[in-house]
Amino acid sequence: MIKLTTVSLQRARVGIFALPVCEDADIHSNPVLQRMDGQAKVLDEFSGKAKQEVVLYTPEGTLMKRCLCSGIGKKAAIDDEVLRCFAGRCVKKAIAAKQQKVMIAVPEADMLSIPWDRAVAAIAEGACLANHIFDKYKAEKKKKPLKEILLRVDKKPTKALQNLAQKAEIICSATHQAREWVSTPSNDKVPARLARMFTSAAKLPGLRVSVLDEAQLKKKKFGALLAVSVGSAHPPKLVEISYAPKNARKTIALVGKGVTFDTGGINLKPSSGLDLMKIDMSGAAAVAATMIAVSRLKPKYRVVGLMPLVENMPSGSAIRPGDIVRSFSGKTVEIGNTDAEGRLILIDAMAYAIKKYKPDTMIDLATLTGACVVGLGSKIAGVFSADKTLADAIAASGERTHECCWPMPLPEDYKELLKSELADISNMPSTRYGGAITAALFLSEFIGDTRWAHIDIAGPVFDKKGSDYCGPGALDSECGCCATCSIACRDCNAA
Ligand code: BES
Ligand code: ZN
Ligand code: ZN
Numbered sequence: 001m002i003k004l005t006t007v008s009l010q011r012a013r014v015g016i017f018a019l020p021v022c023e024d025a026d027i028h029s030n031p032v033l034q035r036m037d038g039q040a041k042v043l044d045e046f047s048g049k050a051k052q053e054v055v056l057y058t059p060e061g062t063l064m065k066r067c068l069c070s071g072i073g074k075k076a077a078i079d080d081e082v083l084r085c086f087a088g089r090c091v092k093k094a095i096a097a098k099q100q101k102v103m104i105a106v107p108e109a110d111m112l113s114i115p116w117d118r119a120v121a122a123i124a125e126g127a128c129l130a131n132h133i134f135d136k137y138k139a140e141k142k143k144k145p146l147k148e149i150l151l152r153v154d155k156k157p158t159k160a161l162q163n164l165a166q167k168a169e170i171i172c173s174a175t176h177q178a179r180e181w182v183s184t185p186s187n188d189k190v191p192a193r194l195a196r197m198f199t200s201a202a203k204l205p206g207l208r209v210s211v212l213d214e215a216q217l218k219k220k221k222f223g224a225l226l227a228v229s230v231g232s233a234h235p236p237k238l239v240e241i242s243y244a245p246k247n248a249r250k251t252i253a254l255v256g257k258g259v260t261f262d263t264g265g266i267n268l269k270p271s272s273g274l275d276l277m278k279i280d281m282s283g284a285a286a287v288a289a290t291m292i293a294v295s296r297l298k299p300k301y302r303v304v305g306l307m308p309l310v311e312n313m314p315s316g317s318a319i320r321p322g323d324i325v326r327s328f329s330g331k332t333v334e335i336g337n338t339d340a341e342g343r344l345i346l347i348d349a350m351a352y353a354i355k356k357y358k359p360d361t362m363i364d365l366a367t368l369t370g371a372c373v374v375g376l377g378s379k380i381a382g383v384f385s386a387d388k389t390l391a392d393a394i395a396a397s398g399e400r401t402h403e404c405c406w407p408m409p410l411p412e413d414y415k416e417l418l419k420s421e422l423a424d425i426s427n428m429p430s431t432r433y434g435g436a437i438t439a440a441l442f443l444s445e446f447i448g449d450t451r452w453a454h455i456d457i458a459g460p461v462f463d464k465k466g467s468d469y470c471g472p473g474a475l476d477s478e479c480g481c482c483a484t485c486s487i488a489c490r491d492c493n494a495a
Contacts, residue, residue: 088469231318336428
């Protein structure tokens, strides 16, 4: 639970109080905070440089057990991300110190170069995101998340500011949910199980959930999706979650790649790093979690989430390279490579979304290509859209949440790289160069004139080490969830 408080610093009884300390300025005007800031800086090992930390025990004139002074660097360089990281580090420290709550000092409005509401939101986000431990598979639960996060402000907070903190909490708890799904091992999230996890999490006011099973998918002719799942002992599912407020004038469709494990199929992947392929359902996790956040944030427009869930396995019944399948759209696809499976399930889910919901805007999220990781590295997602306004809005929203999305090109003349002699299109480009682009171009052949963007999240999906406000493991969900939440829930021009 996160709350803003104006409690007196002399009277606050807390086990751990966290104070941001700037290297080249004092960003606090309250004398109690100024004194602690000064005491920390007297110590030789501490100057307020970013990530430096020092603990003052029972600081004078307060009832606090300890004050964690955390360096945030030079004043001019303080931005949302610096504050997010500061708050994340404080929460992690408080958890390590076996605390149940933390009180964080929010710098005053006129002490920062970013707007105060943004600073409060960033601190709330960093603190909430860091307050999560995935220990389901450990017998010994060493750490417990905090029960309460208090943001200490000097002035009485407005209702709008309180709402910002609540909103951050809603988005961050959806992000935790998505991360847990991604971190769950594939033996515990085969399509039917993952569909159940999504549906039970989405039993919320305002959401309608339905699941298409294998028989229904066959009847409706999801030929490309079924081709991927036919090699697995675990049948596919298509989960649909919709949110439709009264008088909604626009519809946004979110489609997430849900490959619960990607072996590559008959084009089997090499064994090194294969265990990572449990993350290949991150797009679906991000979409399902976004729908949970949507039910709580209640945007004005209709939002539908579609999650095609399959397992990509090699077996006697698996599709072969060279096979030709008929997709939901009616177009035939030659399977040049069974490892290019994400695009196959996405084109069927997207064509179905267009037919059923006629969305004004459709966004898909997918761990689609290794090429995107090669091109943009592990912290940046690629955004592909013929609609520049939409691509820019996604990039801008990613910038606000520090989930960088880089606009990528969709060159018409690369489409010839996807030509097939026998079918309408091949799922395997004739060159490996520009693999993230050709994958996006493949998808673009199935969206008609729908306003659409594709976000390739293969890079930022996972971080073995974790960061200041993320635990080790799944990360993308954040990327997916926050970026799409921003689009779905903030008044940005993408809506
Ligand atoms: N799931 C992978 C992409 C991936 C790679 C995700 C690394 C996360 C980290 C995807 O299904 C895949 O295998 N793509 C192929 C496409 C190729 C065969 C055209 C790839 O990127 O090599
Ligand atoms: Zn693959
Ligand atoms: Zn894949």
